[in-house]
Amino acid sequence: MSEAARPHPALAHHFDDLEQQKEASTLGMWVFLVTEVLFFGGLFATYCVYRNWYSGAFAAGSHELSIALGGVNTAVLITSSLTMALAVHAAQAGERRLLLLFLIATMVLGGVFLGIKGVEYYDKFAHHHVPGPSFQFEGEYAKQAQIFFSLYFMMTGLHALHMIIGLGIMTVMLIWAWRGTITPDYYSPIEISGLYWHFVDIVWIFLFPLLYLIGRHAH
Amino acid sequence: MHTNAAPAAKTDDRRSAGASGGGAPRAVIKVPTRVYYGVFATLMVCTGLTVWIAFFDLGALNIVAALVIAVFKATLVVLFFMHVRYSTRLTWAVVIGSVFWLGILLALTMGDYLTRGWRTYG
Numbered sequence: 001m002s003e004a005a006r007p008h009p010a011l012a013h014h015f016d017d018l019e020q021q022k023e024a025s026t027l028g029m030w031v032f033l034v035t036e037v038l039f040f041g042g043l044f045a046t047y048c049v050y051r052n053w054y055s056g057a058f059a060a061g062s063h064e065l066s067i068a069l070g071g072v073n074t075a076v077l078i079t080s081s082l083t084m085a086l087a088v089h090a091a092q093a094g095e096r097r098l099l100l101l102f103l104i105a106t107m108v109l110g111g112v113f114l115g116i117k118g119v120e121y122y123d124k125f126a127h128h129h130v131p132g133p134s135f136q137f138e139g140e141y142a143k144q145a146q147i148f149f150s151l152y153f154m155m156t157g158l159h160a161l162h163m164i165i166g167l168g169i170m171t172v173m174l175i176w177a178w179r180g181t182i183t184p185d186y187y188s189p190i191e192i193s194g195l196y197w198h199f200v201d202i203v204w205i206f207l208f209p210l211l212y213l214i215g216r217h218a219h
Numbered sequence: 220m221h222t223n224a225a226p227a228a229k230t231d232d233r234r235s236a237g238a239s240g241g242g243a244p245r246a247v248i249k250v251p252t253r254v255y256y257g258v259f260a261t262l263m264v265c266t267g268l269t270v271w272i273a274f275f276d277l278g279a280l281n282i283v284a285a286l287v288i289a290v291f292k293a294t295l296v297v298l299f300f301m302h303v304r305y306s307t308r309l310t311w312a313v314v315i316g317s318v319f320w321l322g323i324l325l326a327l328t329m330g331d332y333l334t335r336g337w338r339t340y341g
Contacts, residue, residue, distance in 0.1 A: 023307060030310055034317040041321045045328045052332060067270060074266050082259040085250075085300045092249050191302075198300045202293045208266075209285035213273035217281070 010186040022188040029192040033199050040203055043155050047210060050147050057141035059215030061148030064129060066120065070212040073116050074204065080109035081201045084194045091177070091187035099177045099190070106197065107170045110163055117160055124149070152211055159207060162200045169193045250305065258299045265292050 008018055015021040051058045087102035128136035129149050137145040173193050176182050182190055269288045277284060298304040303314055 026306065027310055027313065030313045030317075034313060034320070037317040037321050038324065041324045044321075045325055048325060048329055049332050052329070071266065071270055075263060078259065078262045078266065081262075081296060081300050082255055085255045085258075086252065088302075089249065089252055089255070195301050198296050201300075202296050205292045205296070206289050209269050209273070209289055213270065213285060215281070216273040217276040 008185055010181075018185055022191070025188045025192055026195070029195045033195065036199060040155075040158065043151070043158065044206070044210075047151050047155070050151065051214075054141070054144045054147060055215075057144035058148045059218060060139060060141045061129075061137075061145045061152070062212060062214035062216075063218075064124075064127070065152070065212045066123070067212055067216070069116055069120050070208055073113050074208045076109050076113045076116070077201050077204050080106050080113070081198050083109065084197045088187070088190050088194045091182050091190040092184055094184040096177060096180065096182075099182065100174065103170055103174045103177060103190075107167055107174070110167050110170070114160060114163055114167075117156065124153075155207055155211065159200065159203050162203070166193075166197050166200055169196060250299065250302065254299055258295050261295060262292050 007013075011018055011021060015024065083102045083105040087099055087106060090096075090098035090102055124130055128134050129145075131146045131150045131153070135146050135149070136142075170193065173182075173190055176189060265288050269285055272284045272288075273281065275281075297314060303310060
């Protein structure tokens with residue numbers, strides 16, 4: 001490297017170049033996402049065991065969830081993944097205004113998702129479908145349905161927590177993009193934030209059919 | 220590894236004059252936006268499909284259909300939105316590793332629970 005070639009301000013000293021740095025951070029994010037897969041995997045394994053044991057109660061509990069709200073939320077989250085992908089694209093192209101626009105769109109859609117989720121949670125509280133002393137459930141699965149709703153709240157709750165963290169990350173990205181830290185040379189923060197956002201989307205892609213769509217033909 | 224086409228040329232002139240700090244400037248991987256729109260449309264159609272199928276009584280195939288569609292959707296997101304399709308082989312290995320370890324978690328757990336005689340059905 002000649003003296004004239006000054007390092008990029010974003011290049012950490014232990015990397016040869018920005019390309020190597022970007023590949024390292026992408027790989028690091030993926031390794032983190034592996035731990036996230038297994039983190040959620042524990043809940044999915046629990047779900048498998050109990051759905052196998054109490055399939056009737058799971059179907060009855062699932063019927064209490066709103067396919068309309070869950071379906072709209074799926075669409076909202078998929079759309080937010082699209083705007084996130086377009087944000088990365090804008091960052092690569094160095095189009096700062098587009099990047100800001102798509103980041104804001106992603107955050108707004110994430111907010112809409114959480115809002116709809118809040119409406120659903122409120123409905124569960126109103127109908128006493130929250131596990132605990134005041135839990136009430138009509139029919140033959142009065143007790144076992146509590147297991148379904150425990151898993152419903154744990155799985156969607158953990159997912160919602162990830163959404164909230166995602167919104168925090170997007171806020172930082174918005175500030176960095178606003179300040180001009182993000183350039184076509186150095187857009188890996190947007191790229192790996194996007195990886196996180198898409199991962200959270202994938203979790204919901206599995207949660208929606210597993211929680212909302214059990215035994216729907218029966219009604 | 221870097222197999223992208225023309226669009227990257229637009230950004231290349233901005234990273235001249237040693238902007239990347241050593242090493243030959245390499246092209247930025249850019250996926251055409253029409254790929255993203257295509258993936259988005261497919262994901263939306265699949266969401267509708269999975270709701271539609273849930274209202275038919277297919278017996279044990281209901282859960283199979285739901286999971287096949289979900290896995291297909293997740294694969295699309297991983298390959299295109301998360302750029303794994305254009306990533307290094309090391310990234311591929313990590314991604315496949317996550318599925319592999321999840322498979323161990325689910326297969327060994329269910330291999331135990333599904334083969335015991337004392338299941339208590341509800």
